[in-house]
Amino acid sequence: MEHIQTQTTWWAQLKKRQPLLHFVLWILVLLTFYPFIAMLFMSVKDNPQFVHARWVPTLPMHFVNYRYAWQAVGRYVWNSIFTSGVTAVGVVTFCSLSAYVFGRFDFPGKGFLYILIIALMMIPGVLTLVPSFILVRDLKLLDSYWVLILPWIAGGQPFGILLLRTFFEGLPGELFESARLDGANEFGVLRRIVLPLSAPILGTLAIMNVTSTWNAVIWPSVTISSNRYKTIVFGLWGFQGQYYTSWGPLNAAYAISAIPLLIMFAFTSKLFIQGLTSGALKV
């Protein structure tokens, strides 16, 4: 019997492991991570370490910097958690209500109203920043939680309704038939049947929303003036001058600003991937 000679030379085997490809990818990974790793190392330096060996890890590590940082920005973190959290709940709620009727019913003006909502996505922030400021100033909302939450919920409507409507449209009709036969009204149907089934996409919407509001700087910079309501990322901007001599805690504060998002992603990444691939997003 003839043996069919396949390529088993050592360099053919080696080529299969794609060493060059992995090497290049790892270089890219390290380069991408470097600023953040440097931040972590800087966050545990005291001033002498910072001045003499800024860009390399040093021992001992001064984790007490995180306590100092928290004293300065802890309140900001809670503000962010509160405003982003309430906003996300608001966005999911309002968008669910609207997307439900757009997705499963017909009524006069439906097309027109829907276009009105989607058209809002064409309006850029540069156009609305100044008049929005004047508006909230005249509504006496400045320097409060609501000045952030209400416009953010409004801002999240177009995309959220777009996203949820597609998903709701895809739900099978039988579900609704059986529920209506049992005498449930529309709101009951929404609450007891549609929402539980939509958990992944609702979660995805919430996560995307939290990520965007957490990172917001321009709007808070224009509407929030007191420490009482400052959000964390905006607050970090204000530390450029103040912490000129305390670089360790400053970097610790930077790290702290990322921790809540990290926790959120760690707990919800499965849900997020599920939501993204549920078919509602057709990129």
Added chain:
Amino acid sequence: MSVWKRLWHSKHLYLFLIPTFTLLLIFSYYPPISAIYNSFFQWDGFSKRVFIGLQNFRELFTDRVFLASWRNLFILLGFNLLIGISVPLIVAEMIFNVAQDRWRYIYRLLFIIPMVVPGLVGTLLWRFILDPNVGILNIILEAIGGEGWRQPWLGSPKTVLQSFMIMGFPWVSGVNVLIYLAGLQSIPQEIFDASRIDGAEGVSRFFRVDLPLVMGQVKLLLILGVIGGLQAYQSQLILTNGGPGYSSMMPGLVMYQEAFSYNRIGYASAIGLVTFILILGATYINMRYVKSASDITG
């Protein structure tokens, strides 16, 4: 059924829309209309408005700072679009070609993780890196080519725009890589098999098979990049406030300053309106003239 009867029949449905539309009317519809209105007035936000017709717009076209800001913006935008569209594609292609599923998953995860760090923090960290005296970039440059290779980066009009371009190196993190990966993964295996039979491998296959089939993603990223890029100014606001001088000024930043430092609400509104029109125009051109995969393959 007449319209009125249908309306009455569906009245409970409109209830569902009330929360959304209430918020939208106040916070989303009113502001742009107000902005357009205000752009024809001279107003400091407090006293009575003074109608001045198109004067704000005439002033805009002779405002040297405003015009310079557009020059700066197009330089940055050009670079960002070039890098932001091509680099993630190359990286996505690399990840796509990794043989093992597990490693593909790991790389995808690794390139997304930096997204949990707020963008502003990234910007501030890059300020450290670019610091002329103690930043790591100048340290590395001096180690390679001597003291002459050090640069003032954010501190000089000659290098400030380049500094903004450098930020984010190697420009890989974010959803762009994911979007391309999704596109590549959706290409049916038969096409790859057929192309291999036809002799297209590696680079050749990339240009003849992969690239045309991800043009849809390219077009999307181009549109999003233009819309976002035309309005961007946060980094400049934080790091240089348009300086040194006006060398890193952006149109959005001019608007920000005119409104919040100089109280010229009418003028700022005009800037916003002009920028809006430009965004609409650019988006229209994009949609009309950039071919996507569906346009090519039909």
